[in-house]
Amino acid sequence: MTLRERVKEAGDKLHGSQLVDSILRPGSPFKQGYSDSPRNRSYVIMNNVLYHLHPVKVKRHGVRLSYTLCLGGISFFLFILLTITGIFLMFYYAPTAENAYQDIQELSTSVAFGSLVRNMHRWGAHLMVLSVFLHMSRVFYHGAYKAPREFNWVVGVILLLLTLLLSFTGYLLPWDQLALWAVTVGTNMASFVPVFGGQVQFLLLGAVAVSADTLLRWYVLHVLFLPFVIVIFMAVHFWRVRKDGGISGPL
Amino acid sequence: MAELPEHLLRRSAEAKAKALGISVDEAMAILKGDAPEPSEPAAAPEPAAPEEPATPAEPATEPEPTAAPVATATAVADPTKATRVVPQEAPVAGPEGARTQRLLTVVRAKAIQQTKPEPQDKVNTWPHLMLIEFAALLAVSAILVIMSVALQAPLLEAANFNATPNPSKAPWYFLGLQELLSYFDPGVAGVSVPLIVGFAALMGVPYIDKNPSNKPSDRKFAVMLFTFFIAGSATLTIIGVLFRGPGFNFTYPWRDGIFFDDLKDWIPLEGH
Numbered sequence: 001m002t003l004r005e006r007v008k009e010a011g012d013k014l015h016g017s018q019l020v021d022s023i024l025r026p027g028s029p030f031k032q033g034y035s036d037s038p039r040n041r042s043y044v045i046m047n048n049v050l051y052h053l054h055p056v057k058v059k060r061h062g063v064r065l066s067y068t069l070c071l072g073g074i075s076f077f078l079f080i081l082l083t084i085t086g087i088f089l090m091f092y093y094a095p096t097a098e099n100a101y102q103d104i105q106e107l108s109t110s111v112a113f114g115s116l117v118r119n120m121h122r123w124g125a126h127l128m129v130l131s132v133f134l135h136m137s138r139v140f141y142h143g144a145y146k147a148p149r150e151f152n153w154v155v156g157v158i159l160l161l162l163t164l165l166l167s168f169t170g171y172l173l174p175w176d177q178l179a180l181w182a183v184t185v186g187t188n189m190a191s192f193v194p195v196f197g198g199q200v201q202f203l204l205l206g207a208v209a210v211s212a213d214t215l216l217r218w219y220v221l222h223v224l225f226l227p228f229v230i231v232i233f234m235a236v237h238f239w240r241v242r243k244d245g246g247i248s249g250p251l
Numbered sequence: 252m253a254e255l256p257e258h259l260l261r262r263s264a265e266a267k268a269k270a271l272g273i274s275v276d277e278a279m280a281i282l283k284g285d286a287p288e289p290s291e292p293a294a295a296p297e298p299a300a301p302e303e304p305a306t307p308a309e310p311a312t313e314p315e316p317t318a319a320p321v322a323t324a325t326a327v328a329d330p331t332k333a334t335r336v337v338p339q340e341a342p343v344a345g346p347e348g349a350r351t352q353r354l355l356t357v358v359r360a361k362a363i364q365q366t367k368p369e370p371q372d373k374v375n376t377w378p379h380l381m382l383i384e385f386a387a388l389l390a391v392s393a394i395l396v397i398m399s400v401a402l403q404a405p406l407l408e409a410a411n412f413n414a415t416p417n418p419s420k421a422p423w424y425f426l427g428l429q430e431l432l433s434y435f436d437p438g439v440a441g442v443s444v445p446l447i448v449g450f451a452a453l454m455g456v457p458y459i460d461k462n463p464s465n466k467p468s469d470r471k472f473a474v475m476l477f478t479f480f481i482a483g484s485a486t487l488t489i490i491g492v493l494f495r496g497p498g499f500n501f502t503y504p505w506r507d508g509i510f511f512d513d514l515k516d517w518i519p520l521e522g523h
């Protein structure tokens with residue numbers, strides 16, 4: 001028996017083992033002896049965690065890339081990438097006025113892949129704002145917010161708001177001149193809210209001006225509160241896409 | 252009816268027997284389809300359909316002794332025929348022969364949702380949608396990695412409360428707003444106009460636009476409004492990013508350079 005045959009045999013054995021068999025649900029394309037049949041195509045979705053996201057079948061026009069441009073999906077995927085890269089950044093970052101700036105600097109210079117991950121997190125955040133906005137535009141141009149999808153549009157606007165807030169709270173964290181003054185300008189705009197302007201600004205900053213307290217407050221919002229809330233709204237959003245009858249259209 | 256368990260069928264037959272004034276065995280035969288439905292029920296005021304065997308006139312009010320044998324209720328309907336229904340025959344009693352509720356009828360289960368299937372042109376999510384999604388996922392990852400290798404995210408000097416940069420700009424997605432605000436006295440227009448009214452109006456879109464059609468040719472006005480909205484925000488944002496210099500005064504980027512630090516390492520800046 002050649003080595004190659006041996007390896008193949010061991011692989012087959014592992015693939016057919018109880019362990020692998022217990023992990024892969026019936027109909028998984030990774031299972032031994034998977035065959036492409038209509039029934040197995042249904043099982044791939046139905047027997048998997050994927051069933052939380054996708055129905056077994058979708059409208060033919062809905063899978064055309066030119067209909068959704070996959071923008072909602074891309075927004076979601078960017079969010080996942082941002083979560084992964086963000087967790088990496090959290091290992092190296094402390095949200096204190098003394099350390100924050102230096103942490104980012106060291107991350108960029110002396111941590112393996114630190115600079116790459118930081119760049120991915122930052123550009124990914126910009127791209128997400130863009131893709132969510134474009135997604136909203138495509139939904140509008142398709143009239144996809146009309147009955148029965150009115151409420152999902154409202155959920156969508158909340159998602160847009162949360163995306164902007166996530167991006168804006170993250171903007172402060174490097175604690176450099178760009179961060180400090182962009183946030184100062186941004187929250188000054190909030191102080192123009194009539195009557196309650198001062199209070200709104202104080203609530204946002206945790207002080208009368210951007211300070212170390214603001215840094216901690218925005219950090220917690222950025223890594224904990226806002227992601228938590230946006231995930232809940234995304235769950236509702238995806239659920240409603242299906243319950244409202246799948247993708248709208250065709251036009 | 253074949254799928255109904257025997258004990259349920261028997262209970263149903265007892266109820267039917269009571270309503271029609273026939274024996275349980277006869278009712279059983281009818282339920283099983285072995286005997287024809289009696290056209291002229293013996294004692295019942297109204298004939299019951301086979302799906303709903305019996306609806307006794309006074310079902311719930313009749314007191315039921317907890318330890319009573321099953322057939323008591325059945326027996327009163329027609330004394331002549333009910334003689335065959337003796338307590339021992341009933342297999343439905345609980346462990347001690349006690350019964351605390353009574354079966355009125357067996358209703359066949361129907362779907363809760365009444366879906367009207369309309370023929371639709373559908374395809375399997377796997378592989379048709381998932382492969383596209385997977386390709387999009389790879390494309391986005393590739394773009395992001397390439398972008399992150401090529402373009403360094405800005406990191407300026409450490410925050411310094413005493414050195415206000417000139418100009419100070421908000422992040423680009425708020426720059427359109429900042430630009431808009433620079434035209435108005437904050438006391439007049441404030442931030443409330445663009446932000447609160449803006450988001451409220453955006454959320455209200457589906458309730459304001461009552462036109463049910465989604466054909467672009469039927470909704471020219473809506474399309475026009477939204478296009479103005481996008482074009483307007485894009486213009487304001489681009490002006491804010493590229494055409495505003497020190498003091499937030501108007502500049503030409505080709506003359507004075509770009510005053511926007513997010514782009515710091517993207518484009519060689521002469522003005523800096």
Ligand code: HEM
Nearest residue numbers: 068072073075076132136144152153156157159160247248
């Ligand atoms: C974090 C932000 C968001 C994510 C991750 C997201 C995700 C998605 C996904 C995956 C879909 C399925 C269809 C598609 O990909 O186009 C979808 C549909 C939809 N989204 Fe979003 N979305 C977001 C924000 C928004 C916003 C800002 C709006 C509108 C203001 C919106 C309104 C809708 C509506 C109405 C649909 C149904 C479209 C149809 O049936 O054709 N979403 N969303």
